[in-house]
Amino acid sequence: MALLEIRNISRSFGAFTAVKDVSFDVSSGEFFTLLGPSGCGKTTILRMIAGFDLPDAGQILLDGRDLVATPAERRPIHTVFQSYALFPHLTVGQNVAFPLRMAGVNETELRRRVADTLEQVHLAELAEHYPHEISGGQKQRVALARGLVNRPRLLLLDEPLGALDLKLREEMQLELIKLQREVGVTFVFVTHAQPEALALSHRIAVMNQGRIEQLDEPSRLYSFPKNRFVADFIGNCNLLEAGVVEGQDGLLRLQAAGLGEILAPAREDVNVGDKGVLALRPEQVRIGAADALPPPFPKGGGGDFATPDDPGASENPPQPPFGKGGGNSFPGTVRDFLYVGDVTTYQVTLDNGQELAALRANDAPGRARFFEVGDRVTVSWAWDAGHFVRD
Numbered sequence: 249m250a251l252l253e254i255r256n257i258s259r260s261f262g263a264f265t266a267v268k269d270v271s272f273d274v275s276s277g278e279f280f281t282l283l284g285p286s287g288c289g290k291t292t293i294l295r296m297i298a299g300f301d302l303p304d305a306g307q308i309l310l311d312g313r314d315l316v317a318t319p320a321e322r323r324p325i326h327t328v329f330q331s332y333a334l335f336p337h338l339t340v341g342q343n344v345a346f347p348l349r350m351a352g353v354n355e356t357e358l359r360r361r362v363a364d365t366l367e368q369v370h371l372a373e374l375a376e377h378y379p380h381e382i383s384g385g386q387k388q389r390v391a392l393a394r395g396l397v398n399r400p401r402l403l404l405l406d407e408p409l410g411a412l413d414l415k416l417r418e419e420m421q422l423e424l425i426k427l428q429r430e431v432g433v434t435f436v437f438v439t440h441a442q443p444e445a446l447a448l449s450h451r452i453a454v455m456n457q458g459r460i461e462q463l464d465e466p467s468r469l470y471s472f473p474k475n476r477f478v479a480d481f482i483g484n485c486n487l488l489e490a491g492v493v494e495g496q497d498g499l500l501r502l503q504a505a506g507l508g509e510i511l512a513p514a515r516e517d518v519n520v521g522d523k524g525v526l527a528l529r530p531e532q533v534r535i536g537a538a539d540a541l542p543p544p545f546p547k548g549g550g551g552d553f554a555t556p557d558d559p560g561a562s563e564n565p566p567q568p569p570f571g572k573g574g575g576n577s578f579p580g581t582v583r584d585f586l587y588v589g590d591v592t593t594y595q596v597t598l599d600n601g602q603e604l605a606a607l608r609a610n611d612a613p614g615r616a617r618f619f620e621v622g623d624r625v626t627v628s629w630a631w632d633a634g635h636f637v638r639d
């Protein structure tokens with residue numbers, strides 16, 4: 249049975265609906281994330297789980313029991329906020345001890361549990377310091393320790409790393425994963441930073457305007473976004489306007505704006521006539537010099553039809569789908585590029601006007617980039633590299 253069950257909850261403020269019919273389950277020991285842009289309803293959901301607010305409709309169950317009648321302080325749930333909310337006049341140790349004092353835990357037990365928890369977050373040597381004497385990352389750890397010391401069933405974390413600089417934030421992400429694994433507490437984590445969600449979570453609910461757009465494992469969200477919003481929100485993505493012309497034998501034939509007919513893998517929920525976009529990650533797009541031979545893909549582009557499971561397939565490629573070449577290969581000109589050290593993203597204007605981003609690893613020793621603005625290039629992608637998503 250799921251530890252936490254959210255069943256069809258909604259919450260409105262006046263005429264504005266902040267949370268619309270949201271349902272999800274969280275398993276014991278899971279690192280579950282609510283991800284979405286500012287204002288999509290993440291904090292509102294956390295507040296209802298914590299008991300600071302009540303849903304207008306729907307149910308919240310913990311271990312199968314409805315929490316509606318249980319006030320916040322009686323729920324075995326703790327919330328860690330972005331602002332840390334430490335008591336400035338209490339030491340680190342006293343801050344961590346606070347929830348235990350409120351619960352009336354005896355002094356011996358209290359000391360032992362505070363010491364254990366400070367050890368877990370690597371703060372034992374700072375127990376006597378005051379909040380103004382420690383760094384932002386350390387404050388964050390005190391807030392975490394205070395959340396964990398009571399051994400809650402569920403720890404709710406609302407943008408807990410938001411106030412940290414990037415380097416520290418990445419360090420704390422690794423620590424958070426380790427800590428969650430070690431203490432085995434179930435986490436419901438809130439963030440609007442998608443790389444953070446991908447790095448930390450077992451599963452992610454992507455939210456938009458009060459609804460869940462898709463709930464999945466990070467790699468599935470990234471590789472198989474369900475709709476345009478998710479494709480666009482998770483990572484960088486080329487979105488090529490397209491309509492479905494034909495679908496058969498595991499293939500979709502799409503009419504793409506400016507590109508003509510292109511191929512993509514079929515998906516269950518798509519029908520002929522559907523409009524949407526082909527979602528194509530820049531790292532799936534090959535870029536090569538226009539006059540380079542051989543072209544990036546055999547048969548003039550569109551496909552070596554090899555799959556990771558079947559590396560030998562390119563030696564004996566299957567018949568081109570629909571009796572035609574794959575054709576996902578187009579000439580263009582480099583309009584711009586973004587060099588970030590390990591990789592360069594090239595913005596290419598195809599000859600038909602379509603813009604496409606292609607990412608290339610700077611894997612040749614001493615090479616910072618391969619192409620200059622104005623260079624003639626060919627971009628191509630395997631027929632199964634993109635995914636059609638409906639609007």
Ligand SMILES: Nc1ncnc2c1ncn2[C@@H]1O[C@H](COP(=O)(O)OP(=O)(O)OP(=O)(O)O)[C@@H](O)[C@H]1O
Pocket residue numbers: 261266284285286287288289290291292293440
């Ligand atoms: N008490 C309230 N009264 C009126 N409107 C509210 C109230 N609480 C939240 N809202 C509105 O509900 C929407 C969702 O707010 P919420 O705080 O849940 O967003 P969020 O996803 O946490 O955003 P952020 O990433 O910026 O923290 C927002 O438009 C917000 O203005």
Ligand SMILES: [Mg+2]
Pocket residue numbers: 290291292406
């Ligand atoms: Mg919020």
